[in-house]
């Protein structure tokens with residue numbers, strides 16, 4: 001076993017008073033590994049991230065795409081980008097935001113073209129990833145989206161009422177994912193209808209629970225302070241949220257005034273019971289039941305545990321015993337013992353701080369923590385640009401006064417790390433093989449591509465005693481978080497099923513027109529509405545031409561008859577701003593106005609055949 005020295009403490013003293021403003025003042029400036037800590041090299045060679053040609057990665061990585069608004073699928077350990085899934089953004093190739101199918105899913109979201117995905121999580125059954133859904137938040141436009149893992153398409157998007165910015169997002173882990181929990185970050189007047197603009201003392205935010213199946217907001221709880229990140233226990237009873245703005249300030253200086261903010265504990269069964277008992281109200285025009293979880297309401301559905309200082313990440317250990325609140329402006333991570341929370345809720349503890357059973361000093365700017373399933377935690381240090389590995393049980397002993405060193409190793413990363421994640425770490429199946437460090441700055445690690453740079457997702461082998469950096473992976477700004485799920489759990493389809501709900505409504509419309517999509521190509525006119533149905537099979541569309549009149553509203557519906565895996569077609573209508581994906585056995589449709597007379601070619605945009613260039617046709621528009 002390695003015996004590194006714990007230098008975290010002296011470094012903190014050295015930087016002294018600047019700590020409180022460190023995170024904001026020093027972003028990009030400090031912490032490029034001046035304090036790297038050597039560990040005795042362990043004899044085990046690093047695992048190779050190289051996946052030879054023709055072989056497959058062991059893990060599916062799901063990356064939030066940050067302000068790109070999308071989600072990405074990355075193979076781990078090769079770190080090869082496999083696919084991007086449009087969610088809150090618009091997508092040129094698949095036609096996300098253009099096709100009728102995507103418009104139905106986007107619904108009221110169609111008016112917004114951007115998103116900011118931070119936290120992505122997979123549905124659980126009994127604490128284990130179950131491969132059904134992914135859920136992701138949109139901080140920018142206060143939404144939550146669901147992705148179906150069988151086809152890797154977004155299938156639901158919900159705009160959350162009464163809050164501004166959804167930041168933290170986590171799922172109930174047991175018995176299976178019933179609720180999706182979503183943190184409202186910014187505080188606003190309630191209702192936010194123009195009242196109290198200059199009265200921040202009347203600003204509040206809420207914790208939201210969505211039904212994972214219907215994606216409707218089931219209930220909300222109004223809280224003191226604000227809400228940053230969230231995690232849940234492994235029994236289904238509790239959710240925990242960090243709060244950095246207990247002061248309810250509206251400018252930075254106010255948000256840093258208190259030495260401690262808190263973690264809010266939500267008692268889910270008690271919340272459900274209180275709603276059943278009719279204790280909920282509503283806010284403004286929203287019909288969502290709202291409970292008052294502020295301390296002064298004394299409804300006994302929440303509890304507030306003081307935590308230093310402006311805490312950020314919130315991470316439950318895979319054994320279900322602890323939840324870690326990462327100190328950010330404090331060099332500590334606070335370890336809360338989940339077994340003590342029942343007593344806390346029952347008022348049996350004198351002081352909520354009794355639930356904190358360790359508070360290891362780890363380094364500067366601790367943001368997030370992940371786990372290897374072997375009793376070790378790994379915390380990202382934004383300011384130090386390091387990952388620190390530490391022993392959970394040893395940190396508890398040290399808190400009790402025993403003389404133990406809980407720091408196992410610190411490794412420099414490049415640079416300014418936000419989230420970090422180990423394989424399978426947010427499930428009871430944590431397997432401690434790989435860790436990804438999502439670095440906000442790449443600086444000199446890649447070719448200069450101008451003032452806007454890639455970020456750097458670094459792959460670290462954590463399978464041995466010693467962490468070993470093995471790969472730099474550039475990513476387009478800016479993923480915040482990722483999860484890595486063993487490939488045996490995720491089972492996507494190879495071709496679409498004809499009865500898929502994704503295009504069921506389009507299929508129903510065709511049926512009303514008496515069209516059998518799987519075999520027919522025809523044009524149906526109803527007034528100035530023209531519905532063009534055609535098949536596609538490499539290398540031909542079912543129609544090589546169709547005729548409409550200027551001003552017609554045209555709907556083109558294409559069904560890909562090919563059953564060959566990977567044989568996608570696409571439909572582009574030249575100079576009409578239209579492109580859509582039609583994967584094997586998929587039906588896609590798009591509606592537009594034929595506003596210019598003339599000959600307008602359409603063509604297939606996926607290279608599908610030796611005669612792919614010839615896969616085209618003409619829309620003839622009469623004056």
Ligand code: K7E
Nearest residue numbers: 118367418419480481
């Ligand atoms: Cu730390 Cu939004 Cu998860 Cu960014 S959050 S890093």
Ligand code: CUA
Nearest residue numbers: 569604606608
């Ligand atoms: Cu069909 Cu190219």
Ligand code: CA
Nearest residue numbers: 244245255256
């Ligand atoms: Ca604060």
